[in-house]
Amino acid sequence: MIDTVADVFLDDEVDTLTRRILYGMSGQAFARAANAIYTIALVPLLIRAWGVQGFGEWISLAALISYASYANFGVVTTGGNEVVMAMGADDLRRARLAYQMSLNLTIYVVTPLLIGTGLVANLLPLDQLLNLTQISRQDATTITWLALLQIWLGTFRGMMAAVLYGRGRYARAYAAEGLARLVELTLIVLAVLVFGAHQLTVAGIMCGVAALDLLVVFAMKRPEVDWARPDLRIFDLRWIGTQTKPGIGFALSNLTTQSVLLQGPRVALGIVSGGQAVAIYSVYATVLRLVDQIVLLFASPLEVEVAQSYERNELDRAYQLITLGTQFAWLAFLTASAVLLITGPWLFHAWTAGRVEFTHGLMLLFILLAGSNQIGRVSAHALIGANRIYEPAALMLPVALGALAFGSALGNAFGAAGMAIGIIAGELAVSLLVVRAMTRWLHRDLSSFARDLLSTSRVPGYARLLVRRLAPSRL
16 A cells, blocks of 8 residues: 555656656646646737627637537547557557547548538527627638637547657647647737737637647657558447447536536626626636646646556556645645735736726635636546546536526626626536545545545655656656
8 A cells, every 4th residue: 555645656666657747747837838828818918909898709609619529429539548548558459449440530420520510500690699799690600610620620639649648758749739829829919919800810820720739749649659540441339339438428527517617607698698797707717727727737647647557457556646636736726816816906907908807706706616626626637537537427417507507597697706606516516526436436435535635744745756856867
């Protein structure tokens, strides 16, 4: 039995594990910093260029289109996880089958579904549905097509990156992601400030950069393995059968967390209250979502390592990695929340040019919302990485839909604050379901997990070890 978190990394057998995580964190640091800069810079830029109403309309339209990402039913994503786990177990035959099938499912199944979604969008009065006044119906339809193409490119990019993850090269994939974000931001800033670009032009830039990002990751993937090549003749129905349950689990989980609890409030507020309420909700939520960039710095590499530890039947190590990740997630969240409460008035005035008012009451609501999410954040990453999210996912979706309906009712009367109250209840319930599923998966109980999280004596030992591992002689 492993007694402390640091013990996971002290054994010479896992020295490579530590090095991979540190390299992964370095790549993540760049990617998350780029994402943070991207988000921080775009909000004031677009609000000033398009106004609060135009910014809110852009957000609500983008949120609605994001639902099209579920055209792959989660099978392609879980196929990527299968590639990572198979490579961790040195089962190259299984890894190659998962890679080929995921690519072919994208071509034969996902592509027609995305095209069908675009055709349906042509028939919908998107301008009336979302109360659009600054984006015409024709522009909304074109933006939808560009976003669907971006989803298609991102699906292929995910499969190429899975090969890099399986080889322990995830720092490269993260670095490419960060670089793409910075290029995209630079082009959008130039287009908006110099040429006065509107929403349609920005959508085109985002789609073009997604294509460039795919080409970069493809070039990095090619020399890593010789079996990751497309073969359109492979179509294994038995493999699809084995991936159906994990795929449905991932689709339901992602639908719950990303579409219902994250994007759902923006769409619902656009319908019941209009662009102004969407903009206020989005600005407050975006500030707290920046904390996720810090959390994902270590959560994403840990997701890969937990999946491979589980594949090797190293359950103690997987559990300790999850415990460590959750502790650091809460440390990052609490620190960022304190900073936001102190600097919020100045930050909002400078960030939004005084167009979105800061109130401590509303910020506290969104801190509670983000905190409810952090309870199960790392556990969810671990379950998804190991294709074990199916069990809680079936319960998560109805809970989230109920919370969104509750928030919509409150949002109709109280705007962004009412919606936040409803989503807090949903995030808390979903986190508890995820943590319960994680402890059962690793044969633990909730009380011992809670005690391990509160055991702060383990953190200093790990911090000292991390400093040693960062020394040049070690890396």
